[in-house]
Amino acid sequence: MINVNLNRKGFTLLEVLVSLVLLAIILIGSLLALNLVQRLTLKNILRDEALAIGQRVLKGEESPGSFEVRVRNFNVSYNVTLETCSTNSSDLLTSLNLTCKKVRVSWNDPYGEGHELEINSFR
Numbered sequence: 001m002i003n004v005n006l007n008r009k010g011f012t013l014l015e016v017l018v019s020l021v022l023l024a025i026i027l028i029g030s031l032l033a034l035n036l037v038q039r040l041t042l043k044n045i046l047r048d049e050a051l052a053i054g055q056r057v058l059k060g061e062e063s064p065g066s067f068e069v070r071v072r073n074f075n076v077s078y079n080v081t082l083e084t085c086s087t088n089s090s091d092l093l094t095s096l097n098l099t100c101k102k103v104r105v106s107w108n109d110p111y112g113e114g115h116e117l118e119i120n121s122f123r
Contacts, residue, residue, distance in 0.1 A: 043109055045071055047117065050105040053078055054119045057103050064103075074110045085120060098122045 011019075049069055056062040057080050067078040085100030099122070106116040 039111065042072060042074075043113075043115075046076060046107060046109055047115065049076070050078055050107060050115070050117045051119070053080060054103040054105045054117060057082055058101060058119060058121050076107055076109070078105055078107045080105050 049071060053062070053067055053069075057064055062080075064080045064082040067080065069076050069078060081104045083102050083104075085102050101121045101123070103119045103121070104116065105119075106114065108114050
């Protein structure tokens, strides 16, 4: 009779497959989280650019209209309007010798979502 000593130390095929499935789930979750962070970062950069454009229009350095800006290899079109504020607060503003101006900046991000930023200035 032959005495065969089977080495039972090691992984079975089922254990390897379960490990691979768990690893795949973790990697997919990490990629989805990374994609979400990238989208949110791009939205914040686009909002900061809209704020800078709106401030330049308020200061009179730029005139209202359409601005084409390249941000992270995306061309983004910003539409800027300048108007006076509503008459609800005009009595208080005139007594303080202030005028109110409102800048509205709107744009679409590369993912197709529309955004709008409104800046009010009292001078």
